[in-house]
Amino acid sequence: MTFTDGAVNGINVAQIIRTNYAKFKGDEVPAEPEVKKTDFSSMSANVKLNKGVANISSVKAQSPLLRVDASGQANYVQETMNILAKTSIVGSLEGQGGKSIDDLKDLTLPLRAEGSWAQPKFSLDLAALQKQELERNKKKLEEKAKKEAERGIKKLLGDKASDEDAKNVTDSLLKKFF
Numbered sequence: 001m002t003f004t005d006g007a008v009n010g011i012n013v014a015q016i017i018r019t020n021y022a023k024f025k026g027d028e029v030p031a032e033p034e035v036k037k038t039d040f041s042s043m044s045a046n047v048k049l050n051k052g053v054a055n056i057s058s059v060k061a062q063s064p065l066l067r068v069d070a071s072g073q074a075n076y077v078q079e080t081m082n083i084l085a086k087t088s089i090v091g092s093l094e095g096q097g098g099k100s101i102d103d104l105k106d107l108t109l110p111l112r113a114e115g116s117w118a119q120p121k122f123s124l125d126l127a128a129l130q131k132q133e134l135e136r137n138k139k140k141l142e143e144k145a146k147k148e149a150e151r152g153i154k155k156l157l158g159d160k161a162s163d164e165d166a167k168n169v170t171d172s173l174l175k176k177f178f
Contacts, residue, residue: 002044007037011122013066013087014038017109020124039063052077065091072113079117087111107132146171 015033022029043061047054052075059070067090072083087109110125 001047002042003040004042005040006043007039008043008061009037010120011038011113012036013068013085013111016111016122016124017087017089017104020126021104024126024129038066040068056083059085063091065089080115081117081120082114083112085111085113107136 012033012035015030015036018030021027040061040063043059045059046057048057049055054074054076056070056072056074059068061068061070067088068085070083070085072081074081074083088107089104089109107129110128112123112125113120115121
């Protein structure tokens with residue numbers, strides 16, 4: 001199935017992200033909007049129906065703000081669900097009526113929707129988010145250490161060292177540390 005220019009009613013993904021991010025940072029939690037919906041530019045889904053259960057192997061949705069890749073199950077007899085949506089921010093939440101959360105760009109935000117259709121529970125997996133942030137910071141530190149080491153080696157060796165020599169020495173030194 002493929003849809004264009006629509007909305008998923010009952011959930012405001014941007015609001016869930018803003019609320020959880022505010023809680024995480026210890027900031028004031030934004031007010032809940034009256035209308036809970038998430039707009040999308042395009043959405044496609046692969047769904048297999050079997051004995052009252054919709055097995056969702058892939059839902060991909062795009063908007064100017066978000067990219068979503070979701071999977072899970074929905075039981076349409078019992079009206080329950082368990083869906084994990086891996087969400088990435090690609091735009092600005094400021095244009096969506098919220099504060100900027102540029103710190104979360106380039107991270108995958110695991111958002112779980114579970115429970116009954118009448119009262120679904122939405123949660124953000126903060127532990128997975130922290131793990132991604134640690135990995136991202138580790139890579140930044142490794143790059144910074146490499147640049148500083150190259151600069152130091154060039155300074156020590158003077159004009160005699162080529163960029164390639166400095167890079168080779170730096171790489172061999174950094175392999176011992178990382």
